[in-house]
Amino acid sequence: MCRIPDRRVFYKVFNTLRECGPLPSAHASSERARNQNMEEQENILDMVQRSQTTSTRRLSARIGVSRTRVWQILHEDGLYPFHPQHMKIYTQDSVMRLEFCHWLRTNRQLLPLILFTDEATFTLNGINNTRNLHRWSHENLHSRVETNFQCRFSINVWCGIIDDMLIGPVILDDRMTTQNYLDFLQNDLPKQLDDVPLATRIAMHFQHDGAPSHYTRHVMQ
Secondary structure (H helix, E strand, O other): OOOOOOHHHHHHHHHHHHHHOOOOOHHHHHHHHHHHHHHHHHHHHHHHHHOOOOOHHHHHHHHOOOHHHHHHHHHHOOOEEEOOEEOOOOOOHHHHHHHHHHHHHOOHHHHHHEEEEEEEEEOOOOOOOOOOOOEEEOOOOOOEEOOOOOOOOOEEEEEEEEOOEEEEEEEEOOOOOHHHHHHHHHHHHHHHOOOOOHHHHHOOEEEOOOOHHHOOHHHHO
16 A cells, blocks of 8 residues: 655645756765765865864864764875874084984995984873874874973883894883993893894994983993
8 A cells, every 4th residue: 555645745846846947866966965075075174274283083073074084084185193203302403413414424334233222201191192192294294292201200111223123122110310221231231132143233333312311421431
């Protein structure tokens, strides 16, 4: 038994034909959807251009689309969230780094023999939440955030790279003091270098950074 349409249905159809001409087609519906998608895309990209640190949650709430749709639009445009590195930069660092780069270009044979090292500090108080801090860009801008992270910390982790080998990571207990760092160099580091070829270890250059504990007389010796 088929259902007989109400008279209001015919009345609505009649008014639509009188005011708009032909009934809306599937092509018109797809055209409206395409225009809506283009408008969403333009709005999202415009918001990202005005604020490169905005989140997908905020974009979703402002535009009224799902976060999945926001991610899709950003990726289609080649945008990805890059997290800044946290480090303290001093005025003289730029000159010293440039001089080092010029020196290294003329001594390329040393590259496989340099043990590049660094320590990172991890805390439990969430001062530096690098997971939520990002910048949308088509390429990694290598942005950095100045912070005095060595003033407050709970644990330090050391890691090194020489040629194509990763050394570590090693957990350094307690505060980063001269004595702790010296103990690491004398007792822990030789064990970490067991897999490095002997010829490389004999000619190896050890790279420190600007931490105060790296420049005491005992550590330098």
